[in-house]
Amino acid sequence: MKCNVSKLCGGCPYLALPYETQLQAKQKQVEELLKANHLKIKVNPIIGAQKIKGYRNKVIVGFAKHKGKIVSGLYAAHSHRVIATQHCLMHPELINRIIQRITELLDSMKIELYNERTGTGLLRHVVIRYAQNTKEVLIVFVTARPQFPSRRNLVNLLVKEFPEIKTILQSVNARQTSVVMENEAFVLYGDGVITDELCGLKFTMTANSFYQIYHDQCERLYQLAKKKLHLSGTEKVLDTYCGIGTIGLTLADQCKKVTGVEINADSITLAKENARQNHIRNAEFISMDSTKFMMEAKRFHHAFDVIVLDPPRAGTTKTFIESACSLHPEKILYISCDPRTLVRDLKTFFRLGYQSKSLDLVDMFPNTDHVETVVLLSKFKTEKHIDVELDMDELDLTAAEKKATYEEIKDYVLEHSGLKVSSLYIAQVKQKCGIIERQNYNNPKSEETKHPKCPIEKEQVILGALKYFGMV
Numbered sequence: 001m002k003c004n005v006s007k008l009c010g011g012c013p014y015l016a017l018p019y020e021t022q023l024q025a026k027q028k029q030v031e032e033l034l035k036a037n038h039l040k041i042k043v044n045p046i047i048g049a050q051k052i053k054g055y056r057n058k059v060i061v062g063f064a065k066h067k068g069k070i071v072s073g074l075y076a077a078h079s080h081r082v083i084a085t086q087h088c089l090m091h092p093e094l095i096n097r098i099i100q101r102i103t104e105l106l107d108s109m110k111i112e113l114y115n116e117r118t119g120t121g122l123l124r125h126v127v128i129r130y131a132q133n134t135k136e137v138l139i140v141f142v143t144a145r146p147q148f149p150s151r152r153n154l155v156n157l158l159v160k161e162f163p164e165i166k167t168i169l170q171s172v173n174a175r176q177t178s179v180v181m182e183n184e185a186f187v188l189y190g191d192g193v194i195t196d197e198l199c200g201l202k203f204t205m206t207a208n209s210f211y212q213i214y215h216d217q218c219e220r221l222y223q224l225a226k227k228k229l230h231l232s233g234t235e236k237v238l239d240t241y242c243g244i245g246t247i248g249l250t251l252a253d254q255c256k257k258v259t260g261v262e263i264n265a266d267s268i269t270l271a272k273e274n275a276r277q278n279h280i281r282n283a284e285f286i287s288m289d290s291t292k293f294m295m296e297a298k299r300f301h302h303a304f305d306v307i308v309l310d311p312p313r314a315g316t317t318k319t320f321i322e323s324a325c326s327l328h329p330e331k332i333l334y335i336s337c338d339p340r341t342l343v344r345d346l347k348t349f350f351r352l353g354y355q356s357k358s359l360d361l362v363d364m365f366p367n368t369d370h371v372e373t374v375v376l377l378s379k380f381k382t383e384k385h386i387d388v389e390l391d392m393d394e395l396d397l398t399a400a401e402k403k404a405t406y407e408e409i410k411d412y413v414l415e416h417s418g419l420k421v422s423s424l425y426i427a428q429v430k431q432k433c434g435i436i437e438r439q440n441y442n443n444p445k446s447e448e449t450k451h452p453k454c455p456i457e458k459e460q461v462i463l464g465a466l467k468y469f470g471m472v
Contacts, residue, residue, distance in 0.1 A: 001053060005085055010077030010366040012090065023048050023363060026371040030339050030361060037343050039350070041375075044359040052366035053089045055214045057196075060180055061099055061126040063106065063113050070107040072099055079118060079250075087256075089123070090367065092304070095130055098137065098162055102126060105157060109150040114143075116176065122148065124173060125180055127207055131196030132215040136166040138194045140185050140207045146172050147257045155189050165269075166190050167206060181208060193270075199223070199250045204270055210243040214364050221362045221372060222250045225333055228360070228376045231255045235305035235330075238297075240290040240320075245271030245283070247308055247335075252280045255306070260285040261293045294323035299467055300412060301404070308333045315341030318348055325352040332377040337364070341409055342373050353380045404469035412468060417461040425454035429462040435471060 006015050014022045023046045031043045049055070062075050064082035073085035087096045106113075107121065114121035121169040127140040132272070139158070141148070148170060155168050167190025171181045185192070185207055195204045198215065199222050205211050212218035231237070231254040232334045234356075239248030242260035244267050252258050252275075257260065260283065262268050268287040275283045286293065290309070309316055315338065324332060332354055336342035349355075354377040406423045413421050454462070 001089055003056065003089055005073070005083050008076060009074050009083045009085065010047055011074055013369055015089075015367045017050055019048065019366065022366065026363065026369070027361060029369070030359070030371065031341050034359070035041065037347065039346060041346075041356055044358055044360045046361040046363055046371070047216050047224070048363050049214065049366050051216075054092050055216070055366065056090045056092070056095075057130045057215055058213060059088075059091055059095055059099070059128045059130075060127065061102075063103070063123060063126075064307055067114060070103055070113065072103040092130055092132075093420065094135070094162075094164060095128055098128060098139070098158070098165070098197070099126075099160060099259075100140075101158065105154055109154065111150060111154075119144075119176060127171075127180060128210075129194060129205070131194045131205075133197040134195055135164050136196070136314050137162065137164045138167050138169070138205075138207060139165060140169045140171050140181065140190075142171045142173055142181055144172070144174050146170075151188065159189055166194050171207070191467045198246060201249055201274070203244060203246055203249075203274050204277070205244055205268065206266065207230070208264075209267055209270060211246070212364060214366075217362055217364045217372075218246075221335070221364065221374065222247060224360060224362065224374055225335065226251060226254065228374065229254075229306060229331060229333055232304070236303065237306045237308065238304040238329075240293070240307065240309045241312075241316075242271060243267050245274045245285060247310060249274060249278060250285060251308075252283050253416040256282065261288055261290050263287070263289045274410065281416045291320040291323075294320045298323040298326045299408065300415070301408075302338070303327065304329050305332045306333065308335070309350040310335040313338045313341065315345050321348045322352065323343060325349065325354060328379065330378065334373075334377065336373045336375075337370065338375050339371065340373070346377075347376065349377055350449065355376065355380050364392055404465075409462065409465045409469070410466045413458075413461050416464070419458055419461055421454075421458050421462055424452070425458055426462055427452045429459050429466065430471075432459075433463070433466060433471075435466075 001015055003015060004014055027043060027046050034041050060081040061072050063070055063072050066084060071084035073083045075081060076083050104115040111123055112121045115455050124144055125142040127142065129138040131151065163271050165445050168183035168188045169192055170188055171185035173181060192207050195202055199219050233254060235255045237251055237255045237258045239258055239260045242248050243259050248258040259272055265287040268285045271285040304327060307324050354472045356375050356377050357363045360374040362372040406426055409426050410421055413419055
């Protein structure tokens with residue numbers, strides 16, 4: 001394939017290479033990275049794409065003046081310099097036609113472009129999302145201020161010419177920043193969302209929702225994940241960094257329950273809607289930072305059979321990994337768009353007893369040097385054992401007590417029953433169960449002091465907590 005601006009743009013560094021050579025380069029890149037970090041993991045043959053152009057379903061378009069005329073295109077690598085481009089090979093043809101028409105209308109309507117140096121002007125970028133299977137299009141005009149002259153005419157002309165455009169929004173970003181959309185966009189036309197079909201399910205998304213760039217390869221990625229997990233229908237699956245629920249909902253038909261966690265509240269709202277419109281009833285979604293959720297799960301000993309994570313390019317956190325491993329899930333599936341951060345995180349997983357013998361690659365970004373990785377981790381099991389003799393006098397008979405603190409038991413009871421219980425009541429129930437208690441919890445300060453007896457309803461919920469924590 002030939003592109004007149006490929007050297008200036010830099011968006012497709014592998015464009016001049018035969019596709020088989022591209023795949024070999026990506027495979028070698030990951031193999032050498034693993035070797036350099038002393039990780040003995042086999043890299044399975046990369047899953048290539050059936051088509052290597054026209055696949056991008058999200059585009060950020062920049063604008064500039066050239067000889068007094070407005071031109072549009074992508075930004076040069078590591079800069080905000082617009083490279084005038086017509087009919088980018090990586091864009092669907094419909095998107096290229098829409099970009100070209102927007103550029104013509106901006107020029108004819110004399111809409112002022114934003115100047116980063118002076119902070120003056122109006123239009124900063126245009127963001128376009130495309131739902132491949134439904135052909136729905138979402139457009140966002142990113143402006144430096146709310147006032148947008150000729151806005152109504154621009155919207156009406158675009159909608160009339162392109163019936164595929166389902167919604168148009170405006171996002172105001174007045175700051176000098178490289179972030180494209182900082183604030184919530186408001187709707188100029190339509191309802192602010194589009195819906196695509198993926199793996200046989202419907203997914204509704206907004207301008208800011210995470211959705212894989214390449215639809216068809218995303219389906220292959222999720223099919224691979226499902227195959228590697230080999231779910232039986234009885235598992236509790238935790239889907240972290242879940243976005244609008246794409247991964248978790250595609251797994252829902254093969255597990256008992258899916259819990260999705262995502263810090264973005266709007267994405268969680270969409271995930272719930274996506275579950276509803278697909279008639280999936282065994283999925284719940286929680287708006288919370290994934291690392292904080294894992295810390296809470298560790299604190300309350302929540303059990304999950306499978307944990308899935310698909311974090312941003314920066315990878316996950318050490319705290320997340322430590323908390324996840326402490327829950328002892330049977331399987332952990334890690335999907336990553338950056339092999340370097342994946343390798344960094346794998347070292348921590350390996351140190352904590354989770355390992356993998358192989359790694360899979362999916363080419364989500366043909367003609368670029370990026371590649372998606374998939375790793376299934378499981379708990380390290382050893383066939384060796386050591387016989388140890390223990391003197392009974394050396395055993396700590398309060399070990400059962402240490403499985404959960406009094407505060408953890410109180411928190412569990414409050415969360416699951418709404419009742420507040422005292423340390424004294426917990427001690428009484430533990431004593432009934434034969435758990436040896438320290439003297440200060442049970443003995444009155446004087447012989448005349450009487451302890452209140454734990455009510456039966458509180459005794460039952462405390463007993464439930466002790467069973468949950470494995471103490472009885």
